[in-house]
Amino acid sequence: MSAVLAGTPGRREQNKLDTRRAIAVSALEFARTHGLGNFTVDQVAAEAGVSRRTFFNYFHSAEEALTTSTDAFLELAAAEFMARPADEPLFDAMIAALAAIAKTENLSVCGELFRMAEESPELMRSQLHAWERAETRIRQAVNERLGGNLDPLYLLALVGAVLSCVKAAMQVWAAASNAPPADSASELEDQIVGALSMLRDGFSNPS
Amino acid sequence: MSAVLAGTPGRREQNKLDTRRAIAVSALEFARTHGLGNFTVDQVAAEAGVSRRTFFNYFHSAEEALTTSTDAFLELAAAEFMARPADEPLFDAMIAALAAIAKTENLSVCGELFRMAEESPELMRSQLHAWERAETRIRQAVNERLGGNLDPLYLLALVGAVLSCVKAAMQVWAAASNAPPADSASELEDQIVGALSMLRDGFSNPS
DNA sequence: TGCAAAATTGCACTTAGTGTAACAATGTGA
DNA sequence: TCACATTGTTACACTAAGTGCAATTTTGCA
Structure with missing residues (x-):
């Protein structure tokens, strides 16, 4: 054979x-x-x-068995980011990459887990840890992208802040999409872009 | 008697x-x-x-028994923030409050735990959860401070980003202070102010 | 087909975590 | 000071988590 x-x-x-x-x-x-x-x-x-x-x-x-969807979601985000052209401005690359993750196949599951975690400390911990692992990976990617020897504080704060924005976007989106109309991907994308825009503006106005 | x-x-x-x-x-x-x-x-x-x-x-x-120091630290941060005058600009209040937490009595223990968590998934999860709980409390405080009905996305993203910066500052500080000279509080304060400044500038230059 | 590598399983064992009821310490009122 | 109510501590028993190990089955390869 x-x-x-x-x-x-x-x-x-x-x-x-x-x-x-x-x-x-x-x-x-x-x-x-x-x-x-x-x-x-x-x-x-x-x-x-x-x-x-x-x-x-x-x-x-x-709980860890439940976190696979979240992991896949975040893994995709990192991959999308690393696939952006190297000469693209950092924030544009991030927005493009993170907005693209709305295409994840089991997006609704991620939202579901997000909501579940609100009421289960154990699941919450698992999810937070998943985000933390993703943060580490993305941090490495950003570091390589920007020359290799960035100020550690800048790198940590930047990536942390960006992921906090994405998390915030997911939280708003998940809370609103209790009954997902199946096309809610674009809504999540809007939230993500919105949050990242606020970050880029230094949260100057609480619109 | x-x-x-x-x-x-x-x-x-x-x-x-x-x-x-x-x-x-x-x-x-x-x-x-x-x-x-x-x-x-x-x-x-x-x-x-x-x-x-x-x-x-x-x-x-x-692990939860180990997190008491971290909890106290974050609790103090929230309290300091809420004690700031209401007419002070938001970022100034945050910087003042978060910088003040460097006065925590068992600061070195917090740094120690921060380092320990790098090598223990369980402790990491506990610590992350502690930060998450603190984030919720601070979010409420900020919301009340700013009138009560903010855009949820703005509120979530802002507080998340700020705490990410504080976390980043602690990480840099904890990594550097393996042998704490006991006055390292001011070093932490510097890191926190530095990270929050970057945030306020929208991370515009990777100095 | 037969052999080596790798995955699955059963088993035994330690530890985590919880419900419950008895017990001890503390606060309270006469 | 003495009962009494409240609240914290403990012992006990039990379920389930998580792990090491050796036997066993499955898969890949020559």
Whole structure:
């Protein structure tokens, strides 16, 4: 049997991704139907057709299994940013990149998780940590983009502030889109652009 | 026996504060000597002269017991801000308030925790959550200060960005002050003012 | 087809975290 | 000073989280 050109990243990788996804899906399912503290890892594992031990091979906790969507969302943001042309002004690149993430396929899930987190300290912590990890990655990207040796304070403050704006935008958007009309992506984009504009203006007027 | 004028907040309140502090102290002690994942709640409770069950009456986890210093720090920041005169320009009030928190008594502990968190996901999550709670409180304060009905996006983005700057300042400061000369408070203040200035300028130049 | 690498699983074990009821300490009023 | 009500502490028992390890199954490759 001739191997397909796919090569090294073959069936194994795919299976792992499938398993990971299956676990994440059933975790989300339980969070929706039973509420956030009201189910066990054993249930999630069983639903995903996997042993309890395997669950913990993929995630450290139930909350972490719920954070995959948020992770993907933020990962995409970082990727979009790094794909911007190097000569583009920084803020333009950020706005373009971060606005583009509204295209994430499971955007509505991200909003859902955002709302869930308001009422679950554990999930909140997981989500915050996901944002923190993304911040680190983006910081590296920005640093490389701007020559490599920036003032550390500038770098930390800038990226932190930008992500705070994106977070703020998501929060407003998530709160408003309890019943997502499926095209709400553009609304999120508007919020993000709005928040980043305020940042660029130094929050000079509370319009 | 005549009661002292202290009144209602009597021995009970004081005992609870003492117990709380004792637990926090021994948690920090264990984190320092044994490393962050390498001790149990039972050990901390025993060291604090308290039962395991009582520990959990005060904190949800070992990490939460470590976050008391950070909480106090941020609480003070919020209080300082709310104490600023109402007619002072917003940014001036924030800079004054946030710079004043450098006076926190256990500042060095905060820096220590900041550094510890880099290597412990659990502690990181706890710390991030503490900042998040503080952000909510400060947001309310700012909202009341500015009339009560601000644009939600503006409010979220502004406070988030400001706290990101403070966090950035602390990170730079904590990284630099491995051997704190005990007067490093002013250095932190400088970093905070620096970061907030960048924010006010819209991060226009990466000086 | 057969072998090596890697993933899944079962099992045992420690620790986290919580409900509950008994117990001790504290504040209060006569 | 003595009962009494309130509130904090403790012991106990229990469920579930999370991890190390060795056995087992699955997958990739020659």
